[in-house]
Amino acid sequence: MLAASPSPFTLDPGGASARCNPRDPEFFQHPYGFYREIHARMPAFRWEDYGHLCFAGFKEVNALLRDKRFGRQILHVATREALGWPEPMPHTTDFDRSELYSLLSLEPPAHTRLRTLVNRAFVSRHVEQLRRRIAALAHELIDGFEADGGTDLIKAYAAPIPAVVIAEMIGLPADMAPQLLDWSNRMVTMYMFGTSLETQKDANRAAADFMAYVRDVIAERRRVPREDLLTHMITAEQDGQRLSDDEIVSTAILLLNAGHEATVHTTGNGVKTILESGLDPRALFADDAQTEATVEECLRFDAPLHMFTRYALEDVELDGGHRLRLGDQIGLLLGAANRDPRRFGDPDRFDPFRRDGAQVSFGAGIHFCIGAPLARIELQVAMRTLFERLPGLQLAEPPAYADVFHFHGLKRLAVRW
Numbered sequence: 544m545l546a547a548s549p550s551p552f553t554l555d556p557g558g559a560s561a562r563c564n565p566r567d568p569e570f571f572q573h574p575y576g577f578y579r580e581i582h583a584r585m586p587a588f589r590w591e592d593y594g595h596l597c598f599a600g601f602k603e604v605n606a607l608l609r610d611k612r613f614g615r616q617i618l619h620v621a622t623r624e625a626l627g628w629p630e631p632m633p634h635t636t637d638f639d640r641s642e643l644y645s646l647l648s649l650e651p652p653a654h655t656r657l658r659t660l661v662n663r664a665f666v667s668r669h670v671e672q673l674r675r676r677i678a679a680l681a682h683e684l685i686d687g688f689e690a691d692g693g694t695d696l697i698k699a700y701a702a703p704i705p706a707v708v709i710a711e712m713i714g715l716p717a718d719m720a721p722q723l724l725d726w727s728n729r730m731v732t733m734y735m736f737g738t739s740l741e742t743q744k745d746a747n748r749a750a751a752d753f754m755a756y757v758r759d760v761i762a763e764r765r766r767v768p769r770e771d772l773l774t775h776m777i778t779a780e781q782d783g784q785r786l787s788d789d790e791i792v793s794t795a796i797l798l799l800n801a802g803h804e805a806t807v808h809t810t811g812n813g814v815k816t817i818l819e820s821g822l823d824p825r826a827l828f829a830d831d832a833q834t835e836a837t838v839e840e841c842l843r844f845d846a847p848l849h850m851f852t853r854y855a856l857e858d859v860e861l862d863g864g865h866r867l868r869l870g871d872q873i874g875l876l877l878g879a880a881n882r883d884p885r886r887f888g889d890p891d892r893f894d895p896f897r898r899d900g901a902q903v904s905f906g907a908g909i910h911f912c913i914g915a916p917l918a919r920i921e922l923q924v925a926m927r928t929l930f931e932r933l934p935g936l937q938l939a940e941p942p943a944y945a946d947v948f949h950f951h952g953l954k955r956l957a958v959r960w
């Protein structure tokens with residue numbers, strides 16, 4: 544029997560399970576009430592709506608992300624038949640193909656090979672060189688809307704910066720950024736809880752168009768190489784092997800999608816949090832060190848990605864007596880782990896001056912975000928420049944989050960100054 548709790552969730556009094564519809568606006572507008580209850584009672588619980596075990600504790604999430612008995616992929620150790628999975632859906636063939644060689648769909652050794660080949664482009668000392676370009680872009684965008692006295696900051700500022708940066712890095716023209724955003728936004732809907740057939744078909748069309756475009760650019764780079772990541776992926780060798788076109792297409796699309804989505808949301812969530820906090824932005828961005836700390840606290844306080852899943856790659860028994868069979872899924876709640884009172888003092892308080900802030904928003908283990916150093920630079924530059932240029936920034940209407948629980952980001956962020 545499930546006991547009634549404040550809407551929109553109910554918790555099993557025994558502490559083993561919870562019901563909470565991820566599409567309920569009461570929940571996805573403010574998931575932290577649910578997390579608070581979970582932390583108080585049961586850091587590991589069965590989330591009935593998803594049908595799998597979930598972990599909310601910082602220590603547990605961090606450890607499970609690194610645990611080799613779990614993987615993002617399972618089909619390298621078990622067949623669909625053995626797992627009792629249905630055949631892939633025929634109307635999502637293009638979408639599935641675009642993900643086939645994505646780093647996020649691979650486990651070692653295939654993952655190690657691909658990650659090594661692209662990693663060099665994303666190490667700190669390399670992306671640090673982009674700081675000036677990012678600042679120029681931020682100023683250029685503000686120049687474009689400053690005289691208007693108000694704008695939707697997501698569309699006018701948060702989205703274009705990471706989209707243009709990753710497009711240019713890969714070697715695609717900056718004026719393709721709006722098209723890339725459109726493909727990416729449509730593809731991401733595939734991860735929504737309970738998607739409709741029409742949404743899935745549209746995501747599939749977006750994937751097909753995106754792949755066709757990237758293939759054309761690959762062909763162009765083969766003819767005329769350039770100093771960009773696409774050319775690097777075409778020519779790079781690892782143990783005498785080159786990447787196939789399918790691998791390059793999957794990697795380019797993953798980088799383009801992952802390369803902006805979460806950064807856009809973090810910028811939006813962060814600006815909202817700062818404006819709502821009443822803290823003085825001048826103090827939050829007073830120097831480089833404080834800017835870094837403010838960005839880390841924004842990432843902790845209102846993470847853009849709330850849940851990642853893993854498959855058990857073998858039968859596993861976890862602490863607390865949780866038994867999992869090969870193929871069982873678990874959910875790792877990054878957004879909840881960042882608010883774990885056992886890890887952070889006063890976790891529901893936004894405090895950019897805290898020094899216990901190391902958060903888990905970029906994940907951990909072998910799939911740890913390859914773009915973390917780039918994202919950090921983008922966020923530091925974008926947020927500091929914004930508050931320096933527009934010191935009178937304020938919310939023009941209450942911001943609302945979009946209906947995709949695990950991509951926790953604002954639909955729009957109307958501000959004025």
Ligand code: HEM
Nearest residue numbers: 646647801802805806809851904905906910912913914918
């Ligand atoms: C604030 C911004 C960002 C956040 C919070 C974020 C978060 C994450 C997380 C949590 C993962 C791990 C997923 C898992 O373990 O299942 C991940 C993986 C990844 N991220 Fe990010 N990310 C951000 C920005 C970026 C950027 C700017 C790029 C690219 C330039 C990027 C590229 C990737 C890639 C390629 C992976 C897959 C890595 C692998 O599987 O080895 N991300 N990201």
